Amino acid sequence: MTANAVVSPLPNQDGRQQSEEPLATMVRLVRDSWTVAEPHADLVAKHFYATLFGIAPATREMFPVNMEVQRSRLLRALVHIVQMVDRPDDLLPFLRQLGRDHRKFGVIPSHFEAVGMALLAAIKQYAKPAWTDEVERAWAEAYTIMARAMLEASTADDGPAWWNGTVVERHRLTRDLAVVRVRPDQPVPYQPGQYLSIEVPQRPRMWRYLTPATAPREDGLLEFHIRAVQTGWVSRAIVTHGEVGDVWRIGPPMGRLAVNRESGRDVLMIAGGTGIAPMRAIVEHLAQWGENPKVQLFFGGRVRADLYDLEILQNTATTNPWLKVVPVLESDSTLPAVEKGTLADVVTRYGAWQDHDVLVSGSPAMVRSTVSRMLVAGTALDRITYDPFTVD
Template structure:
């Protein structure tokens, strides 16, 4: 298998933009109509997911430690769509037809063989992981509380019917009858609890059909379905280093879960949690974080407001405030939230002497399809 040849061809195909997934799904549905029921009625937010996942696979095709867990997670996760082993050949055939159509003169028998072999491996790893999973394909849950904290952010608490085990920092996919067959990931904002309740922080975005529905129309008692937990923004349990947590927007959620986890551990460590928002009103979960700080004197919560000149506390960019309050070179660092904030904060912390390997970061983008390496091979 010529990896570079595959990467070059994928770049050529990807240059055609939205035409590529449109061709793929048209080919799939016309030639394999039995697959149509796996997908939502509207494909507007669906078309980029296949090639987002393929892009991640092609990038990491020679990195087994990254690629295999990613494919295993995809395989287990795809059970919630109703994906069966028999669907994979259809997807593979449409994928090869799409690559051939857009690769033009670059498509050769050798390249076709490379892609066929690669897809065979992908499908094998995914189906094997799906078959070995003892977890449900999804968890039925009900809404036990729904609080509108701002115009566009709601804190939603869900109670799964069966026990749903997860690691603080992970996310779960949510589907509601408000938007059938549209699944979106939301980070769980609490550590596992005896009552099995999960707290999600949902922000509505323009053009985000699921998030808008969950914020504006979901109600107590409503039924939802939850997919298997995913994501790697989790605490290194072999480390006892102090923590620096930096969040903006609903990036607060997974870091709050990690903070709750630390408060339950026997390991004594200091935690400094910086939260950035445009205005004081946007600090939607500050009261809850401050309650944790009051209960645990080794926790400090620092709100930072960027766009409100008369705010009485810290003002400006959170990256500037964090670096000023350092040094943080001895800490494990977690950064989560808006992509610009995450990138700036990581860059400035590295410049300030924090070892890059101690920084875990996740960028939250509107209607993201997955918790880390976004995408889906079928749905």
């Protein structure tokens, strides 16, 4: 299988849309078979990597020695792509960003073929008895679309595969939370709300996604908010062992969180814990204009310490009347004007937000529960934006 083996069901160059029926069939077959395989997701991932390293041994050097976290990252990416396979306007930008991001690994075209073979072999193993020749063709076609978009973006990008950045400040706010400021050797061309892949010297080859908490600055300085999660090899290393002077490698920007000031719609932002970082960057960017859409920002956590950035946001709101900040706590209501409950509880208590663009950021569990509750409450899926890679 190669990246050009199957014709994409996306629009032709002259703008004419090909038949939607083959695309609908492909989507149904891919999703139905993944539903069968998904309960065995950990085994699917182990099978995938074992097969990949068997047919393309050189790819093993691209990955860390400990593969436990890397396997979960594959599954998050796979599930995200499966869910979006019939939404090319959303999926293709994500795949192109992913293709550019993979340049840092030294990926070459033959690697895409090996990955496709390993992926189909792994899903086939655990999608039985749903796996048929027709299902295999559907997965091959879906993967070809993915691989072609990634490969085209990778080969077309003439910018750096990564930037080096030096840690110039490090503030440990709590035992498990740190603010780290990094100065890249040249400005990183990210947009407010986007995230970056990071490799730190304490954990070589363990790239993780972190979101700058500030809008791009003339001096290029990046600020990151990092919480050491229990299973987070990289986050714990940064918070516990990181030092001023550490040199990080920073991959190309990714992500879709953004505010369209010309849409005519107001904005709902929902952030849990360090998921506030992209929202703060966007708010800081918007603050340069006198007029903006109305922005209502729900900032939530379990206890008061989780709302570590609340004072800065509230100060911003006092000088920007288009911004309203609502603190939300699950188990601590000592703050004035605080809403009590989970973010999903509180946000849906206000209604369906039909006329708003909705941005969601936080842990995968928080994003899943909030988006699910909003859909049930009547929020349209195409109004909700969130990124799949947000935690260690």
